[in-house]
Amino acid sequence: MSNSDPGQQVPPEFPAWPKQSLRGHKLEGHRYTSREFMHLEWDHMWTRVWLLLGREDEMPAPGDWQQEEVGAESILMVRQSGGDIKAFYNVCQHRGQRLVSAARGHTNRFVCPYHSWAWTREGELDFVQDADDFPQGNPCGKLRLAELKCETFAGFIWVNMDPDCVPLREFLGPIWDEWEPYGLASWKRYVALSTTAPCNWKVVLDNFNESYHVNTVHRPRGAAVEKLRADSGIDTNYKTTRFDMADTGHSRMIMRGGYAGPAIDEEGIIGEPLASVLREWGLDPEDFRGRGEDTREALQQARRKLGPTMGYDYFDRLTDTQLTDAYHYTLFPNFAVSVWVDGFHFLRARPHPTDPEKCLFDNWWYAPDSPQLTEPVRTTSGVVDRKATVEHELFELGEKSMGLTIDQDLSVFPGQQRAMHSRGYSGSYLAGQESRTQRLHELVDDYIEGRRP
Ligand code: FES
Ligand SMILES: [Fe+2]
Known part of the structure; x- marks a missing residue:
């Protein structure tokens, strides 16, 4: 049922993705430590998939260029005349x-x-x-630089080292249609933090492919699980979370958000940050005391009604659940993103050129940019001034x-990487809600064994 005014067109919710079957083998330590496995991944997987590498708005004029590394390769992206x-x-x-x-320039x-x-x-x-x-x-006039396939989507530059690859749109599958309404190409970057992490890239992606750890x-130190669920405005319970896996290897996890969930505290008070979010949209958290379940629909209605007048012109194109819920995507193989109604949390792990026990981890945040939007941008790395140069x-x-x-998240990665060498670890024992982690590895194996989807 829609929350809109009569006559207003509300985009229909997106369908479930097709069901995938899993083989369910154990994920053993050597997958994270072995050089031989790293080379197999490089030869059969990294060099055959679409990789998200650059950003169009960082190279607006002809001659602008950007350079990014992935594994042993460095890729040069150049704006043409x-x-x-x-x-x-x-x-x-x-x-x-x-x-x-250098990372970028003009020539x-x-x-x-x-x-x-x-x-x-x-x-x-x-x-x-x-x-x-x-x-x-x-x-x-005889020699040329070696060129690779390059396409753009959502303002990002995607490259593929395989000359016989499928078009990007086919590779992205359902993600294309679900992201298009946001107009992400015009969003601006407000956080750009990268670090080398002492772990295999799959340690990072395994984590972003499951919510079991959330x-x-x-959890705040000493706090009960219910407290986290109540205050975050996101229902992290796996029973109410929707999990999907696409044919081409990408995954989607949708958590109900924008409401105080099944467990608001004893007095029924709605905590931060949800309380502030409600106020921003003209709703009084006190009105919802003791009925935290109702904030989600109220927020959907408020955003649908007020969004376009507040500078969020794309809200018209979003479904009701896109207006409140946490849409987490993992794009095969190495890109995880949470698409919030007003923020795009970009998480990527790039393989190290020579060491399977290291990776380059990027934590970036994009948000819509329009003259009407003046409120600071709320990110997981803090609040950023909308006019800031990042x-x-x-x-x-x-x-x-x-x-x-x-x-x-990062605090658990080094310990897990070290333990992958242990003779006492015989491989994973996964929960149902970790299926997307399982699927990531099965897809890697499919590529290695020549069965790419
Ligand atoms: S290697 Fe480039 S000019 Fe010699
Ligand atoms: Fe996490």
């Missing part, structure tokens, strides 16, 4: 020098730091010194906080 983006391996075709080392030509061969934005070689000294002929790892910070784990929630 016609507005499209090309992606190249960041490697000179003379003798293999990396062309750029007409990429001049190699070794012997100054110059490559155009389009990847053509157009200058070499001593051009007449090549017995096999002048390489200009009531334990994220610098990307890269640091070693523990040097700086990533915000309480992510610090809590």
